[in-house]
Amino acid sequence: MSDQAQPGPDTVTMVRPAGYAPAAGARARRFIPETGLQAAIWALVLVCVLAPVLPLVYASVQSKPIYAVGRVFTLAAYQQLFADPAFRTAALNTLEFAAITTGCSLVLGAGFAILCSRTDVPGGRVYSRLFITPILLPPLGLILGWNTLYGPGGYAHDFLNRTLHIPVNLTTVPGMAVLGTATAVPVVFLVCQAALSGIDTSLENSARSVGASPLRVLGRITLPMLRPALLNSGLLVFMLSIESLGIPLVLGSPQGHDLIASYLYNTWSSAITPDPPVVSAGATVLLACACLLLLMRSKLLGDQARFVSIGGRGGRSGAAGGMQLGKSLRVALGVLLGLYLTATTFAPIAALALSSVVSQLTPLIAPWHLFTLGNWRTIGHGTFAHSIVNSVEIALVGAVVTAAVVALATAVAHRSRFRLRRSLPFVLLFPRAIPGIIIGIGFFWTFVLVNPPGSALRNSIWGIMIALSVRSLTLAYFVMSAAFTTVSQSLDNAARSTGASWWTSITRITFPILRPALFVSFILLFISILNDYDPALFLVTPGHEIMGVAMLDAAQQGTTGPVAALAMVQVAITIAAIAIGGRLFGSTIRGNRNA
Amino acid sequence: MPEITVEGLSKTFGQERALNDVSFSVHDKEFLTLLGPSGCGKTTTLMSIAGFQRPDEGMISCGGRIFYDQARKVYLAAEDRNLGLVFQSYAIWPHLTVFGNVAFPLKIRRMKKDALRRRVLEALELVEMAGYAGRYPHELSGGQQQRVALARALVYSPTVLLLDEPFSNLDAKLRERARTWLKHLQTELGLTTLFVTHDQDEALSLSDRIVVMNAGSVLQAGTPEDIYHRPATRFVAEFLGHCNILAARAVTAASSGSTELVLAANGQPITVPGDDLAAGDEVQLAVRPEAVELTGHQPAAGENTYPAEVRTVSFLGDHYLYELDVGGLPLTVTSAQSFAGPAVTVRIPPSACRILPA
Numbered sequence: 001m002s003d004q005a006q007p008g009p010d011t012v013t014m015v016r017p018a019g020y021a022p023a024a025g026a027r028a029r030r031f032i033p034e035t036g037l038q039a040a041i042w043a044l045v046l047v048c049v050l051a052p053v054l055p056l057v058y059a060s061v062q063s064k065p066i067y068a069v070g071r072v073f074t075l076a077a078y079q080q081l082f083a084d085p086a087f088r089t090a091a092l093n094t095l096e097f098a099a100i101t102t103g104c105s106l107v108l109g110a111g112f113a114i115l116c117s118r119t120d121v122p123g124g125r126v127y128s129r130l131f132i133t134p135i136l137l138p139p140l141g142l143i144l145g146w147n148t149l150y151g152p153g154g155y156a157h158d159f160l161n162r163t164l165h166i167p168v169n170l171t172t173v174p175g176m177a178v179l180g181t182a183t184a185v186p187v188v189f190l191v192c193q194a195a196l197s198g199i200d201t202s203l204e205n206s207a208r209s210v211g212a213s214p215l216r217v218l219g220r221i222t223l224p225m226l227r228p229a230l231l232n233s234g235l236l237v238f239m240l241s242i243e244s245l246g247i248p249l250v251l252g253s254p255q256g257h258d259l260i261a262s263y264l265y266n267t268w269s270s271a272i273t274p275d276p277p278v279v280s281a282g283a284t285v286l287l288a289c290a291c292l293l294l295l296m297r298s299k300l301l302g303d304q305a306r307f308v309s310i311g312g313r314g315g316r317s318g319a320a321g322g323m324q325l326g327k328s329l330r331v332a333l334g335v336l337l338g339l340y341l342t343a344t345t346f347a348p349i350a351a352l353a354l355s356s357v358v359s360q361l362t363p364l365i366a367p368w369h370l371f372t373l374g375n376w377r378t379i380g381h382g383t384f385a386h387s388i389v390n391s392v393e394i395a396l397v398g399a400v401v402t403a404a405v406v407a408l409a410t411a412v413a414h415r416s417r418f419r420l421r422r423s424l425p426f427v428l429l430f431p432r433a434i435p436g437i438i439i440g441i442g443f444f445w446t447f448v449l450v451n452p453p454g455s456a457l458r459n460s461i462w463g464i465m466i467a468l469s470v471r472s473l474t475l476a477y478f479v480m481s482a483a484f485t486t487v488s489q490s491l492d493n494a495a496r497s498t499g500a501s502w503w504t505s506i507t508r509i510t511f512p513i514l515r516p517a518l519f520v521s522f523i524l525l526f527i528s529i530l531n532d533y534d535p536a537l538f539l540v541t542p543g544h545e546i547m548g549v550a551m552l553d554a555a556q557q558g559t560t561g562p563v564a565a566l567a568m569v570q571v572a573i574t575i576a577a578i579a580i581g582g583r584l585f586g587s588t589i590r591g592n593r594n595a
Numbered sequence: 596m597p598e599i600t601v602e603g604l605s606k607t608f609g610q611e612r613a614l615n616d617v618s619f620s621v622h623d624k625e626f627l628t629l630l631g632p633s634g635c636g637k638t639t640t641l642m643s644i645a646g647f648q649r650p651d652e653g654m655i656s657c658g659g660r661i662f663y664d665q666a667r668k669v670y671l672a673a674e675d676r677n678l679g680l681v682f683q684s685y686a687i688w689p690h691l692t693v694f695g696n697v698a699f700p701l702k703i704r705r706m707k708k709d710a711l712r713r714r715v716l717e718a719l720e721l722v723e724m725a726g727y728a729g730r731y732p733h734e735l736s737g738g739q740q741q742r743v744a745l746a747r748a749l750v751y752s753p754t755v756l757l758l759d760e761p762f763s764n765l766d767a768k769l770r771e772r773a774r775t776w777l778k779h780l781q782t783e784l785g786l787t788t789l790f791v792t793h794d795q796d797e798a799l800s801l802s803d804r805i806v807v808m809n810a811g812s813v814l815q816a817g818t819p820e821d822i823y824h825r826p827a828t829r830f831v832a833e834f835l836g837h838c839n840i841l842a843a844r845a846v847t848a849a850s851s852g853s854t855e856l857v858l859a860a861n862g863q864p865i866t867v868p869g870d871d872l873a874a875g876d877e878v879q880l881a882v883r884p885e886a887v888e889l890t891g892h893q894p895a896a897g898e899n900t901y902p903a904e905v906r907t908v909s910f911l912g913d914h915y916l917y918e919l920d921v922g923g924l925p926l927t928v929t930s931a932q933s934f935a936g937p938a939v940t941v942r943i944p945p946s947a948c949r950i951l952p953a
Contacts, residue, residue: 034672488684488686490682490683490684490686491686491688493645493647493673493680493682493686494680494682494686494688494744494747495688495699496646496647496672496673496674497645497646497647497673497674497676497678497679497680497748498674498679498680498699498700498703498747498748498751499674499675499677499700499703499704499751500674500699500700500703501674504703505674508699509688509690509699512690512691513688513689513690515690
């Protein structure tokens, strides 16, 4: 460095003269006015989010399906719905299911989070990674795995019922809630763990230093501070529970135990007249409940969320500052955590894998006598093979499009002066509250109403892609908005000050800096779209199946082997995507550092 | 020609009035500093000129172009103002090399490749960073990043240069060197420059003129000497350097250009220049520590000369800082000489007293 050296006179004259008109050049480049572009992005997001909702509500107050002639406005569908005893039973079942699931997952999820981040339980760090695996695994695969293992005729079912004499029946409502709990625990765990890591352990340590016992600290300090996280995750789990479709379809429904979502699906698919308005009415009721819960959540968390984020500044928590459990308790809890993970996650997946290579999985005959590759051969052609290709295509294109749209929408929301920009975060959070089957039925009506391109979309895989993409908007926005806050606004202000338009500074400065986050959100969207299935159940047309739909159809017809093989394919693609994502993401970071 | 004029700028954030009728102008080739404590509105003013804050009222123009005029509903977007802006954080784009950073403004202007390359290298040479064209920002020191930011702001020949506390992230030694260097560059290029800082040393050493701001308002504008020696308010006096503020009351009406006052703290008489005070007026006197004459104990007393006692002495390298007690009046004095004390004599020359509005 030679700060003292003085610039020569010739360099001075070269930089100074303005031989061209800079500002005019910058303006010539702007073909579309900035506000127009931002308004277009805003409108696109709004249309995507409202597309499934408005036609659904409209369809629910019509006497016949929207495409039929001679329709009149009527509330008959609602009267019919509430008069149906099956609907009332399904509604009560749903409440019971959601209540058990929420209660149990709160206890387990919060307990595990406290154990893993506040005590010296052996393997706590490894467990805290493993606990969230069910979130990434295909939900349908997990459900089918549970059914294989714990369902009627499964290994564990017979062992528990006959050998241990513990009555286990997954097909009842409490039985389904056990599986519901297993899938909801990771959600509670993640939220509580995030909250705990934001709370300085010195708060707990100071309580212990004044003489409180560890249990007292837990009850008087830790749990009260977790209250907002518990409330938040509890409402979230409740919302997810009332829209559960896969669990009742695979387990309860065949035995006559329906939840609202499966009731609606069965009514839809087995109605004498196709596409009855009563299903739209039921879906509208479900949507209203979901919106009410979302509203309640934002109202309840309004003040408390602030309280959580203040804690985020606190010191690091971890094993170092944690409570010391006694030696035997330590080992016992460690083993218990391991058993829980095995029983809920790894054993079902293993059972699924085993089931895919035998002609029949039964405790009565040793599996090696029934070994076959026939299941894998079956899924190598026909509908199953098509569904794999379709799913991957939908997930790839959907993830790219969704990531791009949400990236632009986030840029409008966080990096523009567009008048309505503050409404975008709310709009983008809305799809999270819309149950999957509503997106399915809603888009079905949308494609009927807006035609063309409605039937072209419905008779291809792209209609399903749109529905699944809209459902994953919220996930993408979570990743994106977090990423945007890490990039200082001064970086794109700097681009604006040198003459760049909004579009140029977003595409040339902000997005390139956010490349790693864009990639992460692409991978997450790919996984989410690949493994999603409930909206597709209402949109699928012959020849355009996706994996989830093909699996559910086959499972309902009693085909187990090929379904297990297909589920394993889904698991394998998911794991591969995570692995590629992790590796590429790592190298991107390294590349940026070394470049 | 490129003269920035700011007139009647006002801005409120919620309940808080961030800018209150701010007016000043930067003349061609002038180095003007907005000086004030954090939150005084200086950065809001700068960002309003740059186009990143929209004021509620007022007018901003630059070299004949209206940037903003509330009355005429004119608001030019930041990218159309053609200003060079250096951010406090430098805002060097991490995904581009030094060359890429400096080339960006020219690429937007669709400059031909050869001309672009030549010009970028010239700009980098100007800030002595030509050898670092291929480096990425994280491979540079703070001082180097700052110079890249400057090259990026200069490469497209903007009409004026705006600097938002560009030295605040540098360590003390580097800051001094960067200061000399920037002043040199500015003079050589004849750049019209608006500089924002809370550092009085920076403001005094760099500026042709200083605008002192506090709580969203302009308190005083003038040359560094003017502001330092003739502060208009107590805030300005205290914000720039150390200053003793002495409360006093006029006893006789002014005669022959000077006034007799009595110091409130100890009842001692003091003579100050000026003849617009009436008997009984309460005033405050601003007295710079270095303007007070300090000698060893002397029995004879003259005009404005008082016996004093040394409370504490601090050695500050090139001078000593004395905290004195002048018969009940605390007084800070600096002197190159060391006095054993505790008894000393101080003289406050009438010319060193600046009368502030009470």
